[in-house]
Amino acid sequence: MARWQPDAPGRLAAAALDLFEEHGYENTTVIEIAERAGLTKSTFFRYFPDKREVLFGGGTMNGLLAEGIASAPPAAGPLDAVADALDALGRTFFTADRREFSRRRQAVLNAHTELREREALKRIGLTASMTEALGRRGVPDLTARVAAQLGMLAWEFAYDQWIGTGNSEGFGPLARQALAEVRAAGAMR
Template sequence: MARWQPDAPGRLAAAALDLFEERGYENTTVIEIAERAGLTKSTFFRYFPDKREVLFDRGTVTGVLVEGIASAPPTAGPLDVVAEALDALGRTFFTAERREYSGRRQAVLNANTELREREALKRIDLTASMIEALNRRGLPLLTARVAAQLGTLVWEIAYDRWIDTGNSEDFGPLARQALAEVRAAGALRQGPSSGHIGPDDDSIQTDSPG
């Protein structure tokens, strides 16, 4: 069992994770998940529409990100706004207590195409929410889309490092580090006549101005 103390949907998710690891996603039923969690099938369906949904967060991550984007300092640049939001996510959701569960969950997801598909669509919907929140701050839509797209990449890099068992750093600092790397990579020039992707080196700002 995960060490973090979960509520009913959290207990269902922890039970599902145990069972998916033990016997595989395909060979686990909703009834078995509910039983393992000490709950009923109807309780399961009060929280989740189907078995595939049990390992997915019910809007918390989106809410924290959207709120983090809205409350970032007014002077913050597009990517710094995203970094503030990822910091908030690290403080409230991707906490140290959750790390082990998150790593196990990701391994189960990676092993199953049905779960990977659902995760892929969730990510698209999440990116859309970030774009909307950035746009509401007054950023032009296209700038919001670029920032959200790069922010998603920053997130992926930080997340992979965060769930790595050899790593003990918090999610927020890992996201800041990944952001700096993405900025530097975007600035890299390849050939003499090539356009580069990102800002010039001397304009890279890795620290939030807020």
């Protein structure tokens, strides 16, 4: 028999989300999270650099975004490449079975400034990943930045929709449509 229960980080993340929902982020201590997961504070900080990070596990999004952009057809424009990347993201991370989890997680995030702050930092990283990947396609820097920003805006838009309504549509199509709308809005005077 295994000496330890498997997937300590996963258990910690699940326990944290439960407790944050029940008592709020700031009324939950790391010790309580660890105890609910059958672990200790030491183990918590072995897996997560700080308390916030327990809600930001899937850190491979940067790579996936970059890949998605790199593998877009050579003739594709910057925004098309971004659309492909968002699509790839949707297929890997925003699958139907994770929708409920995402919804719960996002509700907690929205409720606490400290967590929205971390989210903002993550988004900067993701935007930077997209910008760099576009740069590697030969897109001029400023254009790349604008495209990445617009892509992030479309992402937020699509994510809200994907999470929010009873909408059962996949993330990919929602993102493509959001990006089209953003592109249209960008044609203002």
